[in-house]
Amino acid sequence: MKHPVALTCCALWLSSLSSVAVAADVPAGTVLAQKQTLVRHIKDEPASLDPAKAVGLPEIQVIRDLYEGLVNQDAKGNIIPGVASKWQTNDNRVWTFTLRDNAQWSDGTPVTAQDFVYSWQRLVDPKTTSPFAWFAALAGIGNAQDIIDGKATPDKLAVTAVDARTLRIQLDKPLPWFANLTANFAFFPVQKATVEADKNWTRPGKLVGNGAYVLKDRVVNEKLVLTPNTHYWDNGKTVIQQVTFVPINQESSATKRYQAGDIDITESFPKNLYKKLLKDLPGQVYTPPQLGTYYYAFNTQKGPTADARVRLALSMTIDRRLMADKVLGTGEKPAWHFTPDATAGFTPQPSAMEEMSQEELNAQAKTLLQAAGYGPGRPLELTLLYNTQEIHQKIAIAVASMWKKNLGVDVKLQNQEWKTYIDSRNTGKFDIVRASWVADYNEPSTFLSLLTSTHSGNISRFNDPAYDKVLNQASLETSEKARNTDYNAAEKILAEKAPIAPIYQYTNARLIKPWVKGYPITNAEDVAYTRTMYIVKH
Template sequence: MHNFKLLPSVLLMTGLYFSVSTFAAQIPAGTQLDPHQELVRQLKDEPASLDPIKSFGLNEAQVLRDLFEGLVNQGADGKIIPGVATAWKTNDNKTWVFTLRQNARWSNGNPVTATDFVYSWQRLVNPANASSFSWFAALSGIQNAQEIIDGKLPPEKLGVEAIDPYTLKVTLNRPVPYFPSMTTNFSLYPVNKPSVEKYGNDWTRVGNLIGNGAFKLAERVVNEKLVLTPNSYYWDNKHTVLKKVTFLPINQESHATKRYQAGDLDITESFPKNMYQKLLRELPGQVFTPDQLGTYYYAFNTQRAPTNDIRVRQALAMTIDKKLIAEKVVGTGEKPAWHFTPEVTAGFQPEKSRQETQTQKELDNKARALLKAAGYGPEKPLKISLLYNSLENNQRIAIAISSVWKKKLGVEVKLVNQEWKTYVDNRNTGNFDVVRASWTGDYNEPSSFLSLLASKHSGNLAKFHHAEYEALLEAASHETGDAARNRYYNQAEKIIAEQAPIVPIYQYTNGRLIKPWLKGYPITNPEDVAYSHTMYIIKKH
């Protein structure tokens, strides 16, 4: 397994920023291309929405990156490169000016302008739209975002302005030196105002959806497939090699692996962890597991009994043998998560946690004492539900951890296994005691993870509220140096360990299977950001 660590995407300096990196399929001289440039990709589940402000995460992001394009994109190494914007500048890390390319086009041929970004970002924070990602605008520091989300100001007061059709000015409420890298997030993609206003909730349907990405939506059969074809108006369409991209929603890793082995898929999003060694033997050169900017964790419902009791949360968290889960239950190079923020995160220098320095036996003894103090024991066993979505890896981990809780603490665990959409509904409404969750960074900086536990963050599944924790994040947001921010971030990590609203379990590797004829997939990208525009298929022998 390879370890990839990046420098901050945007250097702490002022002046003009631009990149000479290209964003296209890089085909070596002499390469023989396959005449059938058709790629079939797996999605872990059916996208909840193709509206950038209504989407939830990775299932949607993989498709949205092909249908839309933001101000900047990411290269294979995770560093930002031009998207709709060709250049960006700042003098104070607080006011940013983006120059847009004049040949950017919507899939109907109309130009993409700064006004489109103003409309789209105002739409994101408008409380009437109830966006699942409105928090990201506030996290990014865009001026007045939180006040607009809270209904205290109109959307027109958002700190974004079209100076002219091809110049976008963004005003932040604090210096954010890495702001351009945050604009790679799909929630900040532009949407086509005429299409949205004409079709309302139906604007994302085939025939209605007008995007500005390298591909357009040609066909969609819910729970079966999404088919994309090149957008002939895309500014770099001449470098798009693929003629067709098909996404297949398959939520069972074993089924996806079988489809891959049968030749139905060119790339998977994952594979069964217990098949790792077998796949290495049978598919040499097709199994990849680089580190990913992501953490697998369990969240505790802090708003209802019994997990509103900190002693219960601490006891449950302490008895999870993270090393065992990472190395034996999962076993494809994952590392135990001693912190919520992954070790590969740019600028993060973690301090050793209490759980990392104690033996599992010591932790188990403390956990038993805590649970006893909370009033639970053989005559009154703790009873909890554990919610997780339907993936084999999730089930194996849930069974392993619930068995440990039963054996060590006498806890009676009800396992609740649900399909993605039902799971998301119950997760978001707090209908659980413990819930499986994961987070992959929206940008390569510790706040991408730690902000998740801020009280107003829609991703705060634990419904955690802690004034000191939020004060630390606020203080960190005003620092421009990595070292100063790192001190605050480590203090925030200590609060997570002490209060146990969540328990980080392991740090992700980006396990997937890739056919030898598929080239251009950015396997080294720690955020797993991939665009079909950079991929191509060589001749199959």
């Protein structure tokens, strides 16, 4: 995504024609396969197909096909029209979106501005218990945080349907990139009549969406089958006639099924097979950079990791260079900051850890742990939680070995299936937990806001007034240079207090069959709509 630039004092209108919308763009002369079916791997069974209940990538990939927000992203991450055909702001504070008149739900009824008002009010309503309610507050929508905190009712959210096709949003502070945020799944609309008619409304035959596809079939832990939504406004450009998402949490199993011809696109592959796959599958192995960070979150509220000295010692003894080069080895970079280096608007200052050798880091870590009261006579014992996947197990074993060798820490490894892991993570039932964050938009605050005290995604329960203050200050800055200074100050606090231990920066490693075209591999946020893809004759 290009870094958003502050708008001028004059109104800026962005309008669209269907020709610039995200849809399959098949070059002239291309011979398509007669059978346009696609099988996509996802890493786990989706937790929910309700946009307000989504928590991770397994469900988000599917949700992007079932629903559509005000804007979409193109192959490079730039925002382009979605349900909205154009949008306007004079001051980056009041935004007006004009909805296209042919946007429809999958039951044929019109998508209106009131649908967005209802959906966004539902998102922040405490009764919904949405894990992404915070996103509305981060976006600065008026009264969002008060509603989330129970200090105001959902109808006070500063989102108004001026008429059926005009949506107006009042922000509590200017935000030049607000339109970019509306591409996020949390802001996708849901149909009120459907949601309120049946608590099981996300099941096949009941789910009414406004995306390019509808849910035809679902077998838990086996498959989700989607077919084109004939009422989708740009359905004429949809080429793939059936997409099946298969949840497989073992990368080796997914890779074997890919090699057997059962899967067309994988979400990942075993790192140790990288060189072999390059040789065996020429032109099918992709590892471009992705705006994401793999990290460990420490429980800052209870147990040994409530002590910042313990957290910092553990973070220091993770050999990030070794992890990136040897344990992973597919282009990942050591994470010396939480915010990836490639994030727009972020010029990282070298961290103290980055400028030290691993031997120096290990020595300092031993001193810190001894100061915290741990050593040979009182060994530190911890549990490391991760969700079931081979790569997470591999990383956990490597890190636990580093902690044992350099600090004498006894680590119990605990793996759980996705839904159980999410519950344990959300309820604080861990000492250390594996986590990751992939950008919701291309700006540093998508990462750094995660550690603010009021953020529901703050897994470590980190609470630092100075950190909250500098992030709030960044949100008020009018220049990119000033924001970058604040973001680096925030990173410095994270480095000193160590509520998390960033380990590596993601690459978008995956396998794609050579006859599958239209996958947006250059999108650093990995926003991949099936409607942009097609199968060529092979």
